[in-house]
Amino acid sequence: DIQMTQSPSTLSASVGDRVTITCRASQSISYWLAWYQHKPGKAPKCLIYKASSLESGVPSRFSGSGSGTEFTLTISSLQPDDFATYYCQQYNTYSWTFGQGTKVEIK
Amino acid sequence: EVQLVESGGGLVQPGGSLRLACAASGFTFSSSPMSWVRQVPTKGLEWVSLISGRIGSTYYADSVKGRFTISRDKPKNTLYLQMDSLRAEDTAVYYCAKAVAVMVNFYNYYYMDVWGKGTTVTVSS
Numbered sequence: 001d002i003q004m005t006q007s008p009s010t011l012s013a014s015v016g017d018r019v020t021i022t023c024r025a026s027q028s029i030s031y032w033l034a035w036y037q038h039k040p041g042k043a044p045k046c047l048i049y050k051a052s053s054l055e056s057g058v059p060s061r062f063s064g065s066g067s068g069t070e071f072t073l074t075i076s077s078l079q080p081d082d083f084a085t086y087y088c089q090q091y092n093t094y095s096w097t098f099g100q101g102t103k104v105e106i107k
Numbered sequence: 108e109v110q111l112v113e114s115g116g117g118l119v120q121p122g123g124s125l126r127l128a129c130a131a132s133g134f135t136f137s138s139s140p141m142s143w144v145r146q147v148p149t150k151g152l153e154w155v156s157l158i159s160g161r162i163g164s165t166y167y168a169d170s171v172k173g174r175f176t177i178s179r180d181k182p183k184n185t186l187y188l189q190m191d192s193l194r195a196e197d198t199a200v201y202y203c204a205k206a207v208a209v210m211v212n213f214y215n216y217y218y219m220d221v222w223g224k225g226t227t228v229t230v231s232s
Contacts, residue, residue, distance in 0.1 A: 034219070036219075095166075096217075
């Protein structure tokens with residue numbers, strides 16, 4: 001299986017900060033990567049697909065980039081609603097794998 | 108609006124069985140690929156199974172292969188996950204998700220675009 005590694009595991013930030021989360025794949029996945037936001041007790045929400053395409057209805061402060069094995073999720077100006085855990089997921093193979101998650105906390 | 112509502116979770120003894128259901132609405136369920144993903148308490152997300160759209164091909168994580176079965180009832184707009192020979196490590200919140208297929212060179216790439224809120228399964232004696 002393709003291993004996905006996110007960094008950092010936890011991130012403390014303030015409202016208005018620019019935040020970047022990194023995701024690395026153990027082998028090339030081209031651009032077949034999605035990013036999800038998850039809050040406790042809620043349904044996970046797809047933010048980005050195909051590495052950099054914004055899902056419909058997602059605020060433009062979210063952006064994704066990368067290809068091959070290195071990817072990033074950027075929040076340009078952190079808002080109160082953005083404090084959550086973020087996961088990357090590769091869908092290059094029929095054995096989908098997620099990163100371990102990055103928890104974005106209030107500083 | 109796309110809606111997915113899971114049900115069927117509960118407490119079951121090791122070795123027991125449980126069937127989860129996911130009621131779908133707001134999209135063409137019969138032709139949409141669907142998936143189950145779980146979250147072990149205090150840990151991350153783990154993909155469990157996927158069923159493709161029209162043909163209904165099925166895929167499973169190695170950790171559940173041979174024990175879990177994904178299926179769908181198209182007239183009822185309902186997705187199922189039959190879980191047999193349950194183990195303590197299957198304890199998790201189980202999410203149903205609608206998937207999107209992108210075909211490139213006759214190969215489908217699937218990602219999950221809409222998720223339900225989940226149902227909790229506890230395997231314990």
